[in-house]
Amino acid sequence: MLNRYIARLYVRYILLILGALVAFFVGMDMVSENERLPDSANLTLLYVLFQALYSLELILPLSLVFGAIAAKIHLIRMNELVASYALGASRLRVLFPFVAVALLFSMAYVAMTTTPLAYAGDRARAIKQDRFFVSSTHQLFFKFDSSFVYIDELLPLQNEARGVEILEVSGGDLVRHIRAERAFFRQNAWQLESVEQINKPPVSGLQEAGIDRLWYPHYEALRGFRPEIMDNVYEGRSAFSLIDAARAWQLFSNQQISTDRIRGVFYSGLLFPLFAPIFVVIMFFFVPISPRFFNVAIFSSMAVLVTLGGWGSLYALSQLARTGTLSPELALLLPFALSFLVAGYLVKKER
Numbered sequence: 001m002l003n004r005y006i007a008r009l010y011v012r013y014i015l016l017i018l019g020a021l022v023a024f025f026v027g028m029d030m031v032s033e034n035e036r037l038p039d040s041a042n043l044t045l046l047y048v049l050f051q052a053l054y055s056l057e058l059i060l061p062l063s064l065v066f067g068a069i070a071a072k073i074h075l076i077r078m079n080e081l082v083a084s085y086a087l088g089a090s091r092l093r094v095l096f097p098f099v100a101v102a103l104l105f106s107m108a109y110v111a112m113t114t115t116p117l118a119y120a121g122d123r124a125r126a127i128k129q130d131r132f133f134v135s136s137t138h139q140l141f142f143k144f145d146s147s148f149v150y151i152d153e154l155l156p157l158q159n160e161a162r163g164v165e166i167l168e169v170s171g172g173d174l175v176r177h178i179r180a181e182r183a184f185f186r187q188n189a190w191q192l193e194s195v196e197q198i199n200k201p202p203v204s205g206l207q208e209a210g211i212d213r214l215w216y217p218h219y220e221a222l223r224g225f226r227p228e229i230m231d232n233v234y235e236g237r238s239a240f241s242l243i244d245a246a247r248a249w250q251l252f253s254n255q256q257i258s259t260d261r262i263r264g265v266f267y268s269g270l271l272f273p274l275f276a277p278i279f280v281v282i283m284f285f286f287v288p289i290s291p292r293f294f295n296v297a298i299f300s301s302m303a304v305l306v307t308l309g310g311w312g313s314l315y316a317l318s319q320l321a322r323t324g325t326l327s328p329e330l331a332l333l334l335p336f337a338l339s340f341l342v343a344g345y346l347v348k349k350e351r
Contacts, residue, residue, distance in 0.1 A: 061275060061311065065280060085289065110274070164180045178192070199212040272315075282342060282343050
């Protein structure tokens with residue numbers, strides 16, 4: 001009964017604070033970007049929706065911590081916390097619904113980042129730049145396995161590429177040139193259409209055979225190189241779904257390419273939302289149980305400032321990890337491990 005009451009109270013404050021912060025974020029963005037938005041009402045509504053989803057990355061964790069502070073102060077003001085302890089409830093029992101609700105919201109957000117909703121920010125920018133229906137990247141050049149690939153135009157939303165050229169190299173020597181006007185990503189590979197293939201055999205003398213030119217209606221290449229990965233990496237974006245980040249990490253490791261930025265994106269998407277339940281645990285043990293022992297207004301202000309300061313520092317570290325400026329293990333894994341150990345120590349001390 002007590003757990004259900006505290007959980008309902010906490011969820012109510014979370015939703016109130018989350019709604020207010022999202023409305024503020026989207027409202028301020030609409031005011032500043034009003035002239036750049038399309039005239040279409042449907043696209044404007046989509047822009048608002050995508051911006052609201054994009055804002056959850058920072059706003060949801062803050063709402064979880066602020067909601068816990070507000071719920072705890074409510075329990076203190078109404079003397080419900082003291083009454084719960086007087087009836088025999090332990091501090092860990094009171095803490096449990098806070099952690100359970102915060103963890104549930106955080107895991108729901110992590111699950112959301114495994115879906116295309118992780119690209120909500122990119123979709124909102126596409127609407128603002130009037131390229132929502134056709135998003136393209138031009139003149140990509142990259143190395144894949146033993147080949148060098150050039151793509152004149154990539155359309156990631158349509159899983160299509162135009163002007164594809166592949167140079168296959170063996171032992172430092174060019175052995176094959178493949179050219180196609182169009183290619184489509186299907187079944188985890190690129191299907192090239194109307195392909196021209198030029199084979200260059202090893203040349204050891206003037207009597208050796210020359211180049212061999214072939215044409216194919218269809219040709220499969222670049223297996224595993226997904227269009228979202230190509231587009232985001234080339235454009236230098238830090239928006240990846242967790243699944244795409246994991247695939248990019250594996251792909252770059254196989255290609256012996258630095259994975260610092262990809263690891264930063266993966267750790268940030270997975271661990272950053274989970275800091276909120278840890279913050280809730282740590283802050284819980286520093287809140288007095290009765291308004292007689294502290295000034296509620298001063299405590300509320302200090303709790304908000306400490307939360308904003310700590311959360312801002314963690315967010316800055318996550319952005320440095322996403323851009324590859326700092327090692328993702330140093331910027332994210334280490335603070336997460338230290339925070340988890342502190343929270344675990346406080347819980348163990350209470351037992």
